[in-house]
Amino acid sequence: MNDTPPTADGVTVEQQRPLRLGTRRSKLAMAQSGQVAEAVRQLTGRPVELVEITTYGDVSRESLAQIGGTGVFVSALRDALLAGEIDLAVHSLKDLPTAQPEDLVLAAIPVREDPRDVLIARDGLTFETLPAGARIGTGSPRRMAQLNAWARTHGREIETVPIRGNIDTRIAFVTDGELDGVVLAAAGISRLGRSAEISQYLEPDTVLPAPGQGALAIECAVTNAPLAAALAELDDPYTRVAVTAERSLLAALEAGCSAPVGALADLLADGQVVTEMRLRGVVGSTDGKTLVQLSITGPVPASSEEAVALGRELAAAMLDKGAAGLMGERAL
Known part of the structure; x- marks a missing residue:
């Protein structure tokens, strides 16, 4: 119960206080947090201020696998x-x-942006028109595995080069001539208003995105039930069940977010009615020599529990096909 006395217009001091929205300091994080802040302002009628927080993943220059991968961008925010x-x-x-965590709740998962990966290359080249030996930058073992597998399948020669840094830094590798191209998430490029720089969208049949890619999560403390209830208005149920299935697959594979695992849940429509969900998953060696890629289709999950079950079912099938031996990082 809120015992804060109301002001003359009936609004409590607590309701007048700006909501403090924690965000990483990167340009992309600030952009997407700003979009959420505006939505929360409109929803609650309260001002929202951004609180910039530096995470370990932001300051370390090591690869995600070396620094632990899972959670390095979120632990400071959760603290x-x-x-x-x-x-x-x-x-x-x-x-x-x-x-x-039991004391935190994912209050909302808004409508997902485009989950695909994209190529930003010199001269607007695509993978089909890149020269032999083209150097492609990515910080993701998942992308490396699938890009190298594509190159092997199509008789192409590319070199995948590990890189770190924010979007500006990664694109600069191309504009400065150090790399022929970089592969990034379409959602991040879109949120920064830089979609005009995209050379090619990579279809999921070629490169499956990371589980949850393109989606945002709005988190608050379990003890702040009124705020959690208000934020739930921003939740998109289709996005939530899709990413829940993808993340369930990741969890059942006992893999972290920097392991070479891709997953995408598609909602399949019969006319205007969504009737089924297809979950696709892939695990591969980073050299592209071996991929385990499977899919499963079922009714659209009516609950998170059903979405979790779908992910676990596909994970079990992938493990039967040898997926465990292809993951460099295992979550313990």
């Missing part, structure tokens, strides 16, 4: 939530560990 320093946090869903 701030639990300490009461912020009221809510916005994460890129693909960065979240699959295990949800």
Whole structure:
């Protein structure tokens, strides 16, 4: 119960206080958190201020696999939530560990952006028109595995080069002539208003995205039930069941967010009516020599529990096909 006395117009001091939204400091994080902040303002009628928080993943220059991968971009935000320093946090869903802390709640998963990966290459080249030996930058073992597998299948020669850095830094590798191209998430490029620089969208049949890619997660403390209930208005149920299935697959494979695992849940429509969901998953060696790629189709999950079950079923089939031996990082 809120015992804060109301002001003359009936609004409590607590309701007048700006909501503190925790965000990473990168340009992309600030852009997507700003979009969420505006939605929360419109929803609650309260001002929202961004609180910039530096995470370990932002300051380390090591590869994600070396620094632990899972959770390196979110732990500082979660600590701030639990300490009461912020009221809510916005994460890129693909960065979240699959295990949800009991004292925090994913209050909303808004409508997902385009989940695909994209190529940004010199001279607007595509994978089909890149020269032999083209150097392609990516910080993702998942992308490396699938790009190298594509090249082997099509008799092409490319070199995948591991890189770190924000979107500006990665694109600069191309504009400075150090690399022929880089592969990034379409959603991030779109949120920064840089879609005109995209050379090619990579269809999921070629490269499956990371589980949860393109989706945002809005998190708050379980103890702040009124805020969680308000934020739930921003939740998209189709996005939630889709990413829940994808993350369930990741969890059942016991893989972290930097393991070479791709997953995408598609909602399949019969005319205007969504009738089924197809979940696709892939695990591969980074050299592209071996891929385990399977899919499963079932009714659209009516609950998170059903979405979890779908992910586990596909994971079991992939493990039967040898997926465990292809993952460099295992979540313990």
